[in-house]
Amino acid sequence: MxxxxxxxxxxxxxxxxxxxxxxxxxxxxxxxxxxxxxxxxxxxxxxxxxxxxxxxxxxxxxxxxxxxxxxxxxxxxxxxxxxxxxxxxxxxxxxxxxxxxxxxxxxxxxGISAFMDEITRLITPLERFGFVRAADVSLAVGLVIRFVPEIFARYGEIADAHRARGLRVRPLTVLVPLIILTLKDADTIAMAIDARGFRRH
Incomplete structure (x- = not known):
């Protein structure tokens, strides 16, 4: 990662x-x-x-x-x-x-942790009224920031794989496998979050 x-x-x-x-x-x-x-x-x-x-x-x-x-x-x-x-x-x-x-x-x-801590503090007053869960929102923001460079890197890897096979790099042929791999990563992360009980605290 x-x-x-x-x-x-x-x-x-x-x-x-x-x-x-x-x-x-x-x-x-x-x-x-x-x-x-x-x-x-x-x-x-x-x-x-x-x-x-x-x-x-x-x-x-x-x-x-x-x-x-x-x-x-x-x-x-x-x-x-x-x-x-x-x-x-x-x-x-x-x-x-x-x-x-x-x-x-x-x-x-x-840093990601600083972002998450500050967002949690800013949203906590809304949590008291039952509108949102501050920890869930900050976790979502942290995950987005954390995995943006990972998605970009994966895009480059898929494009390089196309070139290595002599295939023309086209947006559709790159985006489809990128979306599939990203969704698989999302499922893995969701299972890891549930296994650690973050969303139950």
């Missing part, structure tokens, strides 16, 4: 408390969704990229971690260009790219 997405460092974002990072991410997301001015969105995207690189992550690794999501953002922007306008496409691209890069910066500077 791979480690999580966090990397060691001493950047300002590393030193910021987890709650501060979550508040920063949440507040920025709301502001970006309310703004449609490219004179603000374009610099915001550039600032998010600089913040991400300031964590100490290499340029190649930074691109590898975000390329799939940014490609999806590009497709969404292209759809907006086809059905709306170039301005709308650029707004969507800058807005979503800034959010993706900022979220990547937060996950690169925060």
């Amino acid at each position: 791979l480690n999580g997405l966090d990397i060691e460092g001493n950047s300002p974002l590393h030193r910021l408390p987890v709650r501060g990072k979550l508040i920063l991410l949440f507040t920025t997301a709301i502001l970006l969704l309310l703004i449609s001015d490219l004179r603000i969105l374009a610099p915001a995207m550039a600032l998010a990229a600089l913040l991400y690189l300031s964590t100490g992550i290499g340029l190649g690794e930074a691109f590898r971690r975000t390329r799939f999501v940014l490609f999806t953002v590009l497709l969404v922007a292209l759809a907006n260009y086809l059905f709306h306008s170039l301005h709308e496409a650029l707004v969507v691209f800058c807005r979503l790219s800034a959010l993706v890069l900022l979220a990547a910066a937060v996950t690169a500077t925060t």
